[in-house]
Amino acid sequence: MDGGPLLREGNRAHTFEKESSRMIEVADLRKSYGRFDAVSGVSFTVGKGEILGFLGPNGAGKTTTMRILTGYMPATSGRASVAGYDVFKSPLEAKRSVGYLPETPPVYPDLDVTSYLDFCARIKGVKPADRKSRIDRAIEKARLGEVRHKIIGRLSKGFRQRVGIAQAILADPPVLILDEPTSGLDPQQIIETRDLIKSLGGEHTVILSTHILPEVSMTCNRVVIISKGRVVAEDTPENLTARLSSKGAVRLEVRADTRDAFDALREVEGIVTVNPRGASSGNTVLELQAQDGMDIRAAAARAIIGANIDLLSLTQVSLSLEDVFLELTTKDSVAIPEIAPAEPPIFTPIARETEPVRAEPARPEPARMEAPPAPDQNDSPKENN
Amino acid sequence: MSTFTNIGAIVRKEWQHYFGSPIAYAALFTWNLLFSVFFQFALTYFLEASMSPQGGMGGAPKPNINEWIFRPTLMNMAVVALFVTPMLTMRLFAEEQRQGTWELLATSAITDWQIVLGKFLGAMSVYALMIATSLLNFAVVFFYADPRPEWKPVLTGAVALLLMGSCFISLGGFLSTLTKNQIVAGILSFCLFLAIWTLSWLDNPMSSEPVKALAYLGVTGHMEDMVKGVIDSKDVIFYISFIGFGLFLTQQSVESRRWRE
Numbered sequence: 169m170d171g172g173p174l175l176r177e178g179n180r181a182h183t184f185e186k187e188s189s190r191m192i193e194v195a196d197l198r199k200s201y202g203r204f205d206a207v208s209g210v211s212f213t214v215g216k217g218e219i220l221g222f223l224g225p226n227g228a229g230k231t232t233t234m235r236i237l238t239g240y241m242p243a244t245s246g247r248a249s250v251a252g253y254d255v256f257k258s259p260l261e262a263k264r265s266v267g268y269l270p271e272t273p274p275v276y277p278d279l280d281v282t283s284y285l286d287f288c289a290r291i292k293g294v295k296p297a298d299r300k301s302r303i304d305r306a307i308e309k310a311r312l313g314e315v316r317h318k319i320i321g322r323l324s325k326g327f328r329q330r331v332g333i334a335q336a337i338l339a340d341p342p343v344l345i346l347d348e349p350t351s352g353l354d355p356q357q358i359i360e361t362r363d364l365i366k367s368l369g370g371e372h373t374v375i376l377s378t379h380i381l382p383e384v385s386m387t388c389n390r391v392v393i394i395s396k397g398r399v400v401a402e403d404t405p406e407n408l409t410a411r412l413s414s415k416g417a418v419r420l421e422v423r424a425d426t427r428d429a430f431d432a433l434r435e436v437e438g439i440v441t442v443n444p445r446g447a448s449s450g451n452t453v454l455e456l457q458a459q460d461g462m463d464i465r466a467a468a469a470r471a472i473i474g475a476n477i478d479l480l481s482l483t484q485v486s487l488s489l490e491d492v493f494l495e496l497t498t499k500d501s502v503a504i505p506e507i508a509p510a511e512p513p514i515f516t517p518i519a520r521e522t523e524p525v526r527a528e529p530a531r532p533e534p535a536r537m538e539a540p541p542a543p544d545q546n547d548s549p550k551e552n553n
Numbered sequence: 554m555s556t557f558t559n560i561g562a563i564v565r566k567e568w569q570h571y572f573g574s575p576i577a578y579a580a581l582f583t584w585n586l587l588f589s590v591f592f593q594f595a596l597t598y599f600l601e602a603s604m605s606p607q608g609g610m611g612g613a614p615k616p617n618i619n620e621w622i623f624r625p626t627l628m629n630m631a632v633v634a635l636f637v638t639p640m641l642t643m644r645l646f647a648e649e650q651r652q653g654t655w656e657l658l659a660t661s662a663i664t665d666w667q668i669v670l671g672k673f674l675g676a677m678s679v680y681a682l683m684i685a686t687s688l689l690n691f692a693v694v695f696f697y698a699d700p701r702p703e704w705k706p707v708l709t710g711a712v713a714l715l716l717m718g719s720c721f722i723s724l725g726g727f728l729s730t731l732t733k734n735q736i737v738a739g740i741l742s743f744c745l746f747l748a749i750w751t752l753s754w755l756d757n758p759m760s761s762e763p764v765k766a767l768a769y770l771g772v773t774g775h776m777e778d779m780v781k782g783v784i785d786s787k788d789v790i791f792y793i794s795f796i797g798f799g800l801f802l803t804q805q806s807v808e809s810r811r812w813r814e
Contacts, residue, residue, distance in 0.1 A: 238660040241811050264662040274657035276566075278573045287569075290562030291661040293555060335657065 189215045191343055191373035192237065197246035199232050206232045208397040209246070214390075216342075219369040221388035221405070222377035223493060229397040230377040231271060234345050237375070238268040251342050264293060267341040267372075271348055273332025277321030281312055281331055284320055285338060292339040302338055309364065310334035326357045333361070337368065344368060346376040350383060362387050381493055393493060417485040418456045418465055419445070423478035426452050432475030438462035451480060559663045563671025564678065571641070571679050580640050581683055584633060588687035591629040595622045596694075618694060618702040619782075627710040627780050630687070631773045634718040635746045637683070641676040642725025643739035646807070651733045659811070669726070669804045673796075676722045677715075684711055684718075706782030713779035716792035720772045721746050723799025730806040 192214040199207040207229040214220045224230050236243045237250060239259045248255045251265035276284055285303045294302050307316050310330040315323055320331060329352060336344055349365065350358045358380075366387050368374055378384060384391050385405040393401040393408075401408060422429050426444050429452050433442055438459045445453040458464040465482060472479045571577035599621040649655040658668055691707060725742040732738050753771030755764050768774065772795065775788040 235656075240656055240659045260662045260664070263660055266660070268656070268660045270653060270656040270660075272653040274652070274654045276570070276652065276654055279566075279569055283569060287562060287566045288657070288661070290565075291559055291658070291663045293558075293662050 191216045191251055193249045195247040197236060197248055198244045200244045205397050210399055212392050212399060212402060214373055214375060216373055217370045218390060219374040219388045221384035221391040222375055223384060223391055224394035228394045230394055231347055234347050238266050238345055239263045265341050265343050267336035267344045269332045269336040269346045269349055273328045275320045275328055275331050280319050281316045285334060288335045288338050294339050306334040306338045309337060325352045326354060329353055342373060344372050344374045348377055418468060419483045419485045420454045421451055421480040422472055423451050423480060428477060429454055432471050432477055433468060436467045436471045438464045556667060559667040560671040563668055564675040567672055567675025576640060577679055580637050584637055584683040585687050587633045588630055589690055591626045592690045595625050618698055619706050622694060623707050623710060624780050627714055630714055631717055631776055634721060635750055638718055638721040639725055639739045639742035641679055642722050642729055642742060644735040645672045645726050646729040647732050647735040647738045665804050665807045669800055673723055673726055673800055677719050680718050681715055684714055709782050709784055710780040713776040717772050717776050720792060720795040723796045727799055727802040727806060730803055
């Protein structure tokens with residue numbers, strides 16, 4: 169029995185109050201298949217109105233965790249609750265609080281969009297009086313207006329995906345769990361879907377899993393990175409990237425050949441490595457890796473200008489989320505890995521394969537005689553012109 | 554209250570699948586075609602028998618319409634049900650699994666039992682519609698025959714046919730939960746139904762007790778009395794327990810799938 173509208177809303181409001189900050193709680197969740205652990209001890213919480221990005225390589229346990237949260241399958245051990253309802257002890261209440269979009273949109277190809285949503289509304293316990301308005305609202309939010317009377321089987325992948333999203337938001341549940349909501353969409357649709365998800369945050373609590381990392385920085389408040397069934401990191405996208413970009417790199421574009429630029433930068437304090445990132449028509453792009461916590465931008469600029477080289481651009485490069493992600497998921501360590509501790513500044517020019525310049529990174533200080541430029545370039549910079 | 558809403562929603566959706574695809578039309582067509590063929594044969598035999606002057610010895614009793622037309626037609630349709638019901642049941646669960654829509658059902662606020670019952674009732678109601686439409690053939694006899702044939706044995710016969718077919722439907726639903734491939738489910742169902750049907754043949758006075766027990770499970774045998782117009786509670790109980798057992802297996806299979814995945 170669904171109860172009247174007031175009663176139901178009242179219940180929900182009450183739950184919200186009790187669990188004001190935690191809409192989703194997962195504690196030490198495990199799922200084993202025989203000897204194989206798909207999920208081994210995952211814990212995290214999601215606050216009300218948050219959008220949590222769930223990241224991980226294929227087979228990391230994202231889908232399994234989501235399926236447990238939605239009540240699709242039971243966990244081997246651990247606790248999971250949604251909107252204050254334990255998904256194992258009160259599965260129906262928990263399911264009623266969750267809208268779920270599985271990896272493949274769960275649509276019936278032989279129904280048309282409206283009758284499909286009508287069926288969903290019925291089994292999701294939407295009251296008959298609200299059914300029509302809820303369906304209209306979901307169609308509007310998922311921008312399905314033009315296809316609302318079309319047979320789903322004849323729709324494109326993008327539209328099917330949106331029908332799946334419409335189904336998830338249909339009953340206006342407090343929690344949304346979206347498994348790769350943008351997979352298979354074209355760039356325009358991806359942008360629209362992200363905007364839709366962003367607009368759902370605040371009002372709804374959202375977990376979304378994805379492979380597309382920029383998506384996470386664009387839409388999510390928080391990221392949980394999961395690998396081999398374990399949480400390896402949990403933070404805001406900004407913090408995650410910041411933690412690695414403190415070892416920040418600086419990208420320089422100069423009008424000089426690689427050798428000259430190297431020499432100009434040799435004496436700058438705080439530079440750990442200089443990597444050529446490409447050269448074209450007399451311009452060279454270099455990436456400088458600084459020592460921890462050192463800002464080398466000003467010094468590098470001065471050195472370049474001092475060597476009478478034209479400085480075309482200078483930018484701080486923060487490590488992209490891709491780098492963070494790869495760092496975290498390809499290593500076994502749980503902590504954020506450190507980049508090799510900085511020794512006394514040495515030039516280790518690791519040029520691209522095509523670069524003929526560097527042969528061996530000179531370890532002993534002055535032994536850099538292979539190249540033509542004079543060793544006294546610091547003393548007589550003007551002579552170069 | 555929400556139990557009925559949920560079951561109703563599933564029934565409604567199954568009807569949309571049946572009638573949104575050729576399945577329901579093919580089943581209705583096959584059933585009605587074969588029904589009218591058997592009816593036609595029975596009618597011809599009956600007419601020949603009633604025309605023939607002697608009918609065995611002297612003033613033989615007039616052939617009875619119920620006995621000569623309705624009963625054989627309904628009994629023959631029991632065999633047709635064996636072919637037609639797998640068409641209705643094979644996709645019930647297999648297709649949900651293949652399409653990934655099972656994930657929608659399993660994560661909505663609807664219990665496994667409600668899904669299982671909804672799907673069973675959805676298929677059963679199409680089958681009931683098949684029986685109802687085919688009974689129109691008999692209406693002609695009621696219209697022209699004099700004296701009027703008895704309608705009660707026709708009704709109990711139709712109910713018997715419905716109950717017997719429902720046994721197949723509940724079992725076919727179970728078999729559909731075992732695979733993602735509806736063709737496999739269909740073939741499995743057909744073979745099993747055929748095996749169950751042949752069980753009735755084992756029933757003869759000479760058989761040993763275990764064989765008789767096996768023969769008792771043959772679903773068609775339990776129709777005979779009801780088609781004659783005799784409702785024996787043991788037959789009704791047999792059918793209802795058979796259906797219940799099939800539904801129980803279905804629900805167990807659906808539930809265990811959650812643990813296996």
